[in-house]
Amino acid sequence: MTKYYAEPFKIKMVEPIKMLTREERIEKIRNAHYNVFYLDSDDVYIDLLTDSGTGAMSANQWAGVMVGDEAYSGSRSYKNLMASAKDIFGYEYFQPVHQGRAAEKVVMPIFLHEGKVAISNMHFDTTRAHVELAGARAIDCVIPEALDTVNYHPFKGNMDIERLKKLIEEYGPENVGMIIITVTNNSAGGQPVSMDNIKKTSEIAKSYNIPVCIDAARYAENAYFIKNREDGYSDKSIKDIAREMFSYADLFTMSAKKDAIINMGGLVGVKNDPELFEVVKARTIPYEGFVSYGGLSGRDIEAMAIGLQEGTDFDYLKYRIGQMEYLAEKLDEAGIAYQSPVGGHAVFLDAKKLLPHIPYYEFPAQALAIELYIEAGIRSCDIGSYMMGNDPDTGEQIESEFEFTRLAVPRRVYTQSHLDVIVEALKAIKERKDTLKGYRITWEPEVLRHFTAKLEPLK
Ligand SMILES: *Cc1c(COP(=O)(O)O)cnc(C)c1O
Numbered sequence: 001m002t003k004y005y006a007e008p009f010k011i012k013m014v015e016p017i018k019m020l021t022r023e024e025r026i027e028k029i030r031n032a033h034y035n036v037f038y039l040d041s042d043d044v045y046i047d048l049l050t051d052s053g054t055g056a057m058s059a060n061q062w063a064g065v066m067v068g069d070e071a072y073s074g075s076r077s078y079k080n081l082m083a084s085a086k087d088i089f090g091y092e093y094f095q096p097v098h099q100g101r102a103a104e105k106v107v108m109p110i111f112l113h114e115g116k117v118a119i120s121n122m123h124f125d126t127t128r129a130h131v132e133l134a135g136a137r138a139i140d141c142v143i144p145e146a147l148d149t150v151n152y153h154p155f156k157g158n159m160d161i162e163r164l165k166k167l168i169e170e171y172g173p174e175n176v177g178m179i180i181i182t183v184t185n186n187s188a189g190g191q192p193v194s195m196d197n198i199k200k201t202s203e204i205a206k207s208y209n210i211p212v213c214i215d216a217a218r219y220a221e222n223a224y225f226i227k228n229r230e231d232g233y234s235d236k237s238i239k240d241i242a243r244e245m246f247s248y249a250d251l252f253t254m255s256a257k258k259d260a261i262i263n264m265g266g267l268v269g270v271k272n273d274p275e276l277f278e279v280v281k282a283r284t285i286p287y288e289g290f291v292s293y294g295g296l297s298g299r300d301i302e303a304m305a306i307g308l309q310e311g312t313d314f315d316y317l318k319y320r321i322g323q324m325e326y327l328a329e330k331l332d333e334a335g336i337a338y339q340s341p342v343g344g345h346a347v348f349l350d351a352k353k354l355l356p357h358i359p360y361y362e363f364p365a366q367a368l369a370i371e372l373y374i375e376a377g378i379r380s381c382d383i384g385s386y387m388m389g390n391d392p393d394t395g396e397q398i399e400s401e402f403e404f405t406r407l408a409v410p411r412r413v414y415t416q417s418h419l420d421v422i423v424e425a426l427k428a429i430k431e432r433k434d435t436l437k438g439y440r441i442t443w444e445p446e447v448l449r450h451f452t453a454k455l456e457p458l459k
Pocket of ligand 1 (some may be wrong): 052099100101102126127128163182183215216217218254255256257258265266
């Protein structure tokens with residue numbers, strides 16, 4: 001029997017959902033131009049589009065919303081956030097912003113411009129966009145094991161250390177504006193990065209005088225994996241592990257919509273460089289608002305201060321990652337491939353393996369996402385060639401290293417029975433997989449096309 005760790009909470013408030021008929025779903029997805037971002041959420045039964053900002057806040061967080069201090073300056077909620085963040089990350093300076101990409105917009109141009117490169121274990125899509133908007137180029141440098149979705153590796157999110165050194169020499173250390181460590185490595189399948197790898201990356205960066213920035217959206221899930229899988233960490237607390245992780249970086253950008261379990265918010269952290277922090281503040285004020293609120297309401301800031309703490313609770317993380325492990329075991333039984341071992345926030349289905357007859361330029365992972373909606377009203381999304389878009393230099397469709405259909409699981413939202421519905425739908429699709437067709441884009445914007453492009457099925 002597959003183990004399901006029961007929820008370390010009970011349900012105080014519910015939000016009704018319903019499943020439309022199959023005919024209705026076929027019509028809804030056609031009207032949405034076969035782009036899941038155009039679907040109305042009311043037409044979705046289980047929404048696995050993202051784990052970003054979709055978590056359920058706790059009773060404590062809602063209480064925090066009521067006592068949030070909306071003062072323009074010197075707010076009590078801001079002070080609470082500073083104390084909570086310092087306790088977890090061990091840094092001197094923090095700047096709230098309205099979400100992760102706002103942190104990227106504030107930070108990236110400080111280090112990056114035309115002629116520079118950023119090297120990361122893997123850039124998340126908005127991070128890549130902000131590196132490129134700053135005029136620089138984004139280079140991914142994940143270990144080759146990450147590209148093998150079948151064989152076990154405990155830390156598939158790791159930076160390829162040897163290749164990192166080569167890349168720095170090739171581009172010249174003076175041209176590498178920053179090294180970004182994404183924890184967990186979202187685009188590689190929510191895969192963790194080991195402490196040893198963070199430390200080694202940091203040592204190399206230091207030896208070349210290149211700043212290290214952690215893209216920290218899922219820092220707590222990463223810390224949980226380190227505790228479970230890395231020698232020497234099983235007795236350490238999640239917070240101790242998090243503090244050590246961050247000690248190897250100079251700054252971080254964070255979307256608080258993930259592990260901080262709030263619906264909107266972000267944070268920049270600066271370890272101990274007061275001059276850099278002055279620049280961060282100066283760039284925040286025109287884009288995000290005054291330093292003590294950074295694009296957020298006082299109530300959001302209060303909820304973030306509480307959520308940061310709740311997100312590092314061990315029992316919560318065991319249940320949370322346990323949901324992914326439960327899904328993964330059920331998929332193993334059904335013979336459906338995914339990025340294995342399963343990641344922290346999502347199951348990344350290997351659409352290339354399930355649908356080998358659909359080539360990358362006909363978007364197999366998008367085809368699977370559409371089929372999941374038609375089958376059971378489940379909304380997922382493509383993390384593959386469709387999301388990658390076109391090469392900014394040549395305009396050609398990029399062939400992604402993965403064709404993943406991502407089932408991102410919101411925090412504290414769905415139950416074991418919902419997970420069973422997902423597994424049953426995938427089994428049914430597997431039965432008729434050879435009948436699935438690829439897609440063609442009929443319209444697309446220049447950047448981040450997957451949000452708004454329009455598609456049609458191929459005949
Ligand atoms: C979500 C995310 C971001 C961007 O954050 P938003 O809050 O969506 O703007 C950046 N990096 C990673 C790794 C993320 O998961």
